[in-house]
Amino acid sequence: MAAEPKKIIIDTDPGIDDAMAIFLALRSPEVEVIGLTTIYGNVYTTLATRNALHLLEVAGRTDIPVAEGSHVTITKGTKLRIADFVHGADGLGNQNFDPPKGKPIEQSAAAFLVEQAKLHPGKVTVVALGPLTNIALAIELDPEFCKNVRQIVLLGGAFSVNGNVNPASEANIFGDPEAADIVFTCGADILAVGINVTHQVVLTDADRNKLMQSNGKFAQYLCKILEVYFSYHQEAYSMRGVYLHDPTALLAAVNPSLLTYTEGAVRVQTTGITRGLTLLYNKQKRFGEVTEWTDKPTVKVAVTVDAPTVVKLLMERLMES
Numbered sequence: 001m002a003a004e005p006k007k008i009i010i011d012t013d014p015g016i017d018d019a020m021a022i023f024l025a026l027r028s029p030e031v032e033v034i035g036l037t038t039i040y041g042n043v044y045t046t047l048a049t050r051n052a053l054h055l056l057e058v059a060g061r062t063d064i065p066v067a068e069g070s071h072v073t074i075t076k077g078t079k080l081r082i083a084d085f086v087h088g089a090d091g092l093g094n095q096n097f098d099p100p101k102g103k104p105i106e107q108s109a110a111a112f113l114v115e116q117a118k119l120h121p122g123k124v125t126v127v128a129l130g131p132l133t134n135i136a137l138a139i140e141l142d143p144e145f146c147k148n149v150r151q152i153v154l155l156g157g158a159f160s161v162n163g164n165v166n167p168a169s170e171a172n173i174f175g176d177p178e179a180a181d182i183v184f185t186c187g188a189d190i191l192a193v194g195i196n197v198t199h200q201v202v203l204t205d206a207d208r209n210k211l212m213q214s215n216g217k218f219a220q221y222l223c224k225i226l227e228v229y230f231s232y233h234q235e236a237y238s239m240r241g242v243y244l245h246d247p248t249a250l251l252a253a254v255n256p257s258l259l260t261y262t263e264g265a266v267r268v269q270t271t272g273i274t275r276g277l278t279l280l281y282n283k284q285k286r287f288g289e290v291t292e293w294t295d296k297p298t299v300k301v302a303v304t305v306d307a308p309t310v311v312k313l314l315m316e317r318l319m320e321s
């Protein structure tokens with residue numbers, strides 16, 4: 001008998017690669033999307049909510065609830081770094097889509113996360129694709145949240161490589177470093193997929209051309225919005241392809257065996273020029289003195305990925321009509 005699909009909540013800031021990840025999730029029989037929660041990052045939270053509702057309408061899945069997340073960082077910071085230069089001013093490739101008809105539910109993202117984890121103890125996987133404010137708020141709201149949740153798979157960090165905001169810091173961690181440090185040290189089962197891994201997973205121009213030839217509604221939609229994302233990669237990285245950050249993290253939740261992992265304690269730098277840096281202590285040395293990593297819970301950090309299989313799965317699933 002087939003295993004029951006894994007219940008997932010996607011915390012998202014759509015975002016072009018978020019759109020790909022959400023569609024991929026909806027086409028993955030291994031998982032059941034029980035809700036989307038929204039956060040700032042690629043766009044402001046209000047627009048993230050609008051885009052999440054829009055994407056569910058495109059997919060014909062308005063049965064899935066959307067809970068709006070925080071508009072400020074965990075420390076109530078209002079100076080947010082928004083990556084509209086990566087995704088377009090509307091977050092979805094400047095396509096001027098009609099506003100969605102649907103509305104978010106009354107509950108906040110954090111309250112929804114807490115409630116769902118409590119309702120299905122040990123069954124809900126959170127796939128966090130943006131800054132980690134909502135997840136940290138859920139942890140603050142309910143100390144049991146970390147125990148109730150099955151796993152938190154997060155796209156974030158740059159482990160032993162340069163960041164993409166600056167040499168120290170990756171965008172999702174940089175968006176709210178204090179929240180990220182709360183999440184990494186909360187004791188939940190955490191699986192972090194950083195850009196050290198997602199930079200190995202590229203959708204090429206040739207792949208995009210193949211998508212274009214497909215009649216699948218998701219493929220058709222994505223080809224429209226992908227142009228802006230391709231231009232950004234050309235400009236920033238001189239490459240004719242795009243990194244599949246969010247889809248890789250989503251597939252890590254769908255099928256963890258697509259990646260390999262190491263384990264250790266992760267802390268996040270919150271001050272100075274390295275604000276947003278993620279540092280993994282691999283526990284290979286017993287330090288004589290107490291450090292800020294001592295006694296912190298162990299998390300899993302992705303090290304390698306089967307990139308060809310990730311791209312193949314993404315292509316296959318998005319090209320279905």
Ligand SMILES: O=c1[nH]cnc2c1ncn2[C@@H]1O[C@H](CO)[C@@H](O)[C@H]1O
Nearest residue numbers: 017083086164165170171172245246
């Ligand atoms: O150069 C960048 N600056 C800011 N955000 C970026 C950049 N490239 C990609 N992303 C976005 O941030 C997450 C990965 O760090 C991804 O969600 C991606 O869409």
